[in-house]
Each structure stands twice: as C-alpha cells, then as structure tokens.
Amino acid sequence: xxxxxxxxxxxxxxxxxxxxxxxxxxxxxxxxxxxxxxxxxxxxxxxxxxxxxxxxxxxxxxxxxxxxxxxxxxxxxxxxxxxxxxxxxxxxxxxxxxxxxxxxxxxxxxxxxxxxxxxxxxxxxxxxxxxxxxxxxxxxxxxxxxxxxxxxxxxxxxxxxxxxxxxxxxxxxxxxxxxxxxxxxxxxxxxxxxxxxxxxxxxxxxxxxxxxxxxxxxxxxxxxxxxxxxxxxxxxxxxxxxxxxxxxxxxxxxxxxxxxxxxxxxxxxxxxxxxxxxxxxx
Numbered sequence: 001x002x003x004x005x006x007x008x009x010x011x012x013x014x015x016x017x018x019x020x021x022x023x024x025x026x027x028x029x030x031x032x033x034x035x036x037x038x039x040x041x042x043x044x045x046x047x048x049x050x051x052x053x054x055x056x057x058x059x060x061x062x063x064x065x066x067x068x069x070x071x072x073x074x075x076x077x078x079x080x081x082x083x084x085x086x087x088x089x090x091x092x093x094x095x096x097x098x099x100x101x102x103x104x105x106x107x108x109x110x111x112x113x114x115x116x117x118x119x120x121x122x123x124x125x126x127x128x129x130x131x132x133x134x135x136x137x138x139x140x141x142x143x144x145x146x147x148x149x150x151x152x153x154x155x156x157x158x159x160x161x162x163x164x165x166x167x168x169x170x171x172x173x174x175x176x177x178x179x180x181x182x183x184x185x186x187x188x189x190x191x192x193x194x195x196x197x198x199x200x201x202x203x204x205x206x207x208x209x210x211x212x213x214x215x216x217x218x219x220x221x222x223x224x225x226x227x228x229x230x231x232x233x234x235x236x237x238x239x240x241x242x243x244x245x246x247x248x249x250x251x252x253x254x255x256x257x258x259x260x261x262x263x264x265x266x267x268x269x270x271x272x273x274x275x276x277x278x279x280x281x282x
Contacts, residue, residue, distance in 0.1 A: 004033035008041055013131040013235040013252070015041040022049045022059050022244060031062045038063075038111075039194040042251045043129055043235065046244040051115065053078040053268060056244070060113050060270040063246075067273045070105070075268065084114070084267040086260075093258040093265075098130070098229060099204030101249050101271060104154045104181050111272040113246040119239045120263035127237045128229075128255040129247060132198040135228040136188060147199070150187040152221075153207040155180050159221075184210070191250055192275055198251045199228060228253065250274075 005018040015037050020030065038044050051059075057080050060066040066080045075081040086093045101109045119125055136144065157180050187209075189200045203225050208217040237245060247254060 002033045002036055004030060004037065006037050006044075009235055011131065011232065011235060012134060013041065013129060013233070014043040014045065014237070016045045016047065020046060022046055023051050023055050025058070026062065035063070035193075038246065038248065039191070042131060042133070043245065043247040045237070047240065048242050049115070049244045050242060051244065053081050056081065056113065056115050056268060056270055059244070060272050063111055063272045064275060065273045066270050067109075069271065070102070080270055082269045082271070084269055086265045088262055088264050091261060093256055095204070096256055096258045097204050098202060098225065098253050098255045100200070100202040100253050103185060103200070103202060103205045103249075104156050104183055106183050107274045107276070108185070109249045109271045110274040111246055111248055113244060113270050113272070115268045116239045116241055116243045116245075117268060118264055118266040119241060120260040120265055122238050122240055124260035124263065125239060125265055126257050127239070128257065129235045129237060130229050130253050131233045131235070131251070132200070132228060132253060133196045133251050135230075135233050136197055136199045138233075139227070144188070147187045150209050150211065151184045152187050152201055152209050153182055154185050154205045155182045155207045156205070158203070158205045159207050159218075182207070189250060191248075194251075196251070199224060200250065201225070202253050
C-alpha cells in the first residue's frame with residue numbers, strides 16, 4: 001500500500017508528490033512508494049524544494065546510477081549536474097524540440113530530473129510531455145505488430161540538424177564533433193519496471209529504419225511523431241520556482257517551449273542511467 005500522498009494529473013501522465021522534503025534523506029518505504037508512482041504515471045513533480053546540487057544527485061541515485069552527459073561539461077564541483085541555462089540575450093533554448101534524452105546511446109537514459117533554480121513568469125517557458133505508452137496503445141493491432149519487428153537508427157544529429165544549428169548546446173556540439181554517434185534501438189520497447197509497451201522514437205534523434213527505404217522511413221516516422229504528440233497524449237508543465245520534476249525517458253518525450261526571450265532561465269539536470277543495454281552501436 002502506498003503511503004506517500006500524491007495527486008495524479010488528468011490523462012495518466014504526471015503526478016504531484018506531496019509531503020516529501022528532498023533536502024532530507026528518504027527512508028526505504030518512501031523511496032519505494034515514489035518509485036511505484038513514477039512507474040505508473042511516467043512523470044513526478046515535487047513542489048517548492050529547497051535543495052543543493054548534492055541533494056539533487058542523492059535523489060537521482062535512489063533510482064539508479066547518476067551519470068554525466070557524454071559531451072557537456074557539468075557544474076563545477078558536481079560533474080553529474082548539467083546546467084541548462086538561457087540568458088536574457090539568447091534567442092534559442094537548449095534542445096528546443098520534441099526528444100527523448102540520449103536515445104542515441106547504447107544504454108539510453110532511464111530518467112531525468114530537472115530542478116528549476118530560476119525561471120521566467122509561470123505562463124512562459126513551459127515544457128510539454130507526451131505519453132508514449134498511451135500513444136502506442138492507441139495504434140491499431142496490425143500497426144503495433146509491424147512496429148514490434150522494426151528497429152530504428154538513432155543518432156546525435158538525427159535526420160537533420162536543420163533548424164537546430166543555433167540550439168544552445170546541441171547545435172554547437174554538433175559543429176564541434178568530428179563524427180556522429182549511431183545506434184540501433186527497438187521501435188517498441190517493454191519497460192523494465194512497469195512492463196508496459198511504448199513507442200521509442202523521437203524527432204530529434206531518430207533517423208531512419210534501416211530495413212526500409214528513405215521515403216518509407218520518413219513517411220512512418222512523420223506519422224508516429226504526429227500521432228504521439230496529439231493533444232490527448234500531452235501534459236503541459238507550468239514551472240514554478242524550486243520545482244523538481246523527474247520524467248521517464250523510456251515512456252515519454254518532452255519539448256521545452258522557447259517563448260521567453262528577454263528572461264533568464266536556469267535549471268539543473270541529472271540523468272539516471274538505464275539498467276540495460278538496448279542499442280546496438282553502428
């Protein structure tokens with residue numbers, strides 16, 4: 001029985017966890033309850049958390065190893081924390097498109113936890129999340145079976161860097177890299193904890209299906225991206241200062257909205273490593 005108090009969001013995506021102070025170590029029962037809620041709702045929100053970088057890392061480790069970003073230098077003294085920052089003079093935000101974190105790695109990220117240190121007004125800078133479990137379940141059975149047999153190439157640059165060259169972080173990294181990363185990932189995957197099936201493709205990093213033609217790949221990927229981001233699968237997160245939000249990278253995509261030019265935004269992110277290798281390096 002879950003003792004932790006929580007409030008599910010409509011549509012089965014997202015839940016607010018109440019009465020938990022992440023500045024303090026959590027006991028095993030509380031951790032177990034939070035995990036159950038997380039695997040069920042794919043995204044959990046902790047309001048008004050006053051935590052240090054070390055405490056954020058400690059929370060992430062309840063779910064698994066916290067890992068550094070493979071290409072972006074972390075916070076001074078806390079290399080596991082990636083600083084996600086947009087200054088008042090910046091016109092582009094970091095990773096400002098639908099994506100799943102590090103799907104281009106052989107062992108992709110299990111989860112990410114983002115802490116809002118400084119944000120623009122709450123009507124701006126929201127993040128969209130989509131439920132890839134619900135999106136998969138809404139497909140016809142024949143299409144589900146067809147996708148089950150497919151694998152997709154995920155790469156750091158995806159199908160194209162067009163429109164992302166100025167993206168804070170990814171655009172500059174792509175310019176500096178001498179070679180791309182490419183891995184083969186299943187298009188449909190079964191979650192290791194919830195055992196639910198979900199789509200595992202995203203517009204930023206999924207490139208093609210190697211067993212299909214380029215035109216066929218584009219047609220199917222475009223349909224899956226359009227289908228997955230229908231309004232019935234989306235939760236819009238309106239950030240407030242000191243929110244700590246964790247999402248499941250195996251069952252969701254997210255899209256940070258870049259509508260706050262002239263405002264400063266500072267977030268700290270930790271990533272929890274996946275427990276199993278799913279990708280095949282190409």
